[in-house]
Amino acid sequence: MKRLVTTALILIPLLGWAQNNTYQVKGKFAAAGKNGKVYINYYKGGKTVRDSAEVKNGAFEFKGPLEGPQQVYMVFNSNGPKVKGQTDARSLYLDKGLIIIDAVDSIKTALISGASINAEYEKYKALGKSEDALSNFIKQNHDSYFCFEALQKIAGSYFDVTKVESLFSGLSAKNRNSKAGKAFAASIEASKSTAVGKIAPEFTQMNTENKPVKLSDFRGQYVLVDFWASWCGPCRAENPKVLKAYNAFKDKNFTVLGVSVDQEKDRDKWLKAIKDDGMPWIQVVDSNNDDPKGAGNLYAIKAIPSNFLIDPQGKIIAKNLRGEALEKKLAEVIK
Numbered sequence: 001m002k003r004l005v006t007t008a009l010i011l012i013p014l015l016g017w018a019q020n021n022t023y024q025v026k027g028k029f030a031a032a033g034k035n036g037k038v039y040i041n042y043y044k045g046g047k048t049v050r051d052s053a054e055v056k057n058g059a060f061e062f063k064g065p066l067e068g069p070q071q072v073y074m075v076f077n078s079n080g081p082k083v084k085g086q087t088d089a090r091s092l093y094l095d096k097g098l099i100i101i102d103a104v105d106s107i108k109t110a111l112i113s114g115a116s117i118n119a120e121y122e123k124y125k126a127l128g129k130s131e132d133a134l135s136n137f138i139k140q141n142h143d144s145y146f147c148f149e150a151l152q153k154i155a156g157s158y159f160d161v162t163k164v165e166s167l168f169s170g171l172s173a174k175n176r177n178s179k180a181g182k183a184f185a186a187s188i189e190a191s192k193s194t195a196v197g198k199i200a201p202e203f204t205q206m207n208t209e210n211k212p213v214k215l216s217d218f219r220g221q222y223v224l225v226d227f228w229a230s231w232c233g234p235c236r237a238e239n240p241k242v243l244k245a246y247n248a249f250k251d252k253n254f255t256v257l258g259v260s261v262d263q264e265k266d267r268d269k270w271l272k273a274i275k276d277d278g279m280p281w282i283q284v285v286d287s288n289n290d291d292p293k294g295a296g297n298l299y300a301i302k303a304i305p306s307n308f309l310i311d312p313q314g315k316i317i318a319k320n321l322r323g324e325a326l327e328k329k330l331a332e333v334i335k
Contacts, residue, residue, distance in 0.1 A: 157303035
């Protein structure tokens with residue numbers, strides 16, 4: 001009886017912890033004299049989030065709230081001698097519950113236990129990139145968080161909804177109703193609603209002067225909605241070609257609406273890129289990729305550059321036109 005009571009008492013705090021959306025990381029180096037600082041970095045809501053913990057006598061700890069599994073990049077900076085060009089770092093996942101990191105002398109080679117998500121991650125990573133292997137993983141592990149990474153790889157950079165909708169439908173109800181599941185379902189619907197022939201979804205974003213601009217402001221014109229970013233090399237290489245098309249058709253009821261996905265912290269870089277690339281059309285920014293009403297999510301943007309050509313009635317008539325293809329299409333529709 002004592003054993004049963006003791007077990008129950010142990011389970012009470014663990015169950016309470018599991019029911020709260022909080023995480024805890026406890027790390028320990030084998031050498032008790034190990035000191036320094038451990039940092040974690042991750043991307044959330046259009047911003048890079050950072051946290052740190054002191055390593056004292058070989059031990060360190062992180063804890064905090066969590067909405068769902070979160071991939072982080074962990075770095076250890078020792079107080080001891082540093083080897084130039086070598087960084088002790090690794091990717092791992094936080095999840096609700098306790099994660100234990102047992103390190104000999106390196107975070108990179110540490111053993112991670114506790115919450116099962118990191119063991120799932122290793123299993124997923126071993127799959128490779130074969131579409132068949134990814135599909136089989138989804139079918140055999142329909143409750144796994146990594147189904148969403150597999151689905152995204154299958155869908156591709158420009159989100160081919162026909163490849164993933166049936167696979168998504170086969171996920172567990174728990175997975176489909178999770179935050180990640182709802183976000184993926186929204187991407188499926190956004191991809192369908194931005195197919196050629198559909199009326200382009202309305203959005204409002206702030207321009208370079210922090211004033212709201214609506215897509216419907218351009219109704220009555222042909223408009224190319226062009227998603228890009230200042231840090232995107234292929235986007236910057238495409239900008240002169242978009243400018244060439246703009247100059248050729250700007251007096252024929254055609255314009256461009258640039259939509260940057262730069263983060264707010266890179267606002268100055270965004271403004272400089274507009275000036276450097278000589279883009280005279282209206283520019284807006286969507287810096288929060290967690291906003292369901294943001295242009296990037298409404299148009300299921302998973303890769304840039306991406307663009308949508310919209311006719312004067314607001315209907316999407318072409319997508320992802322590159323180089324000469326843009327001018328050719330404009331010549332075809334604008335008489």
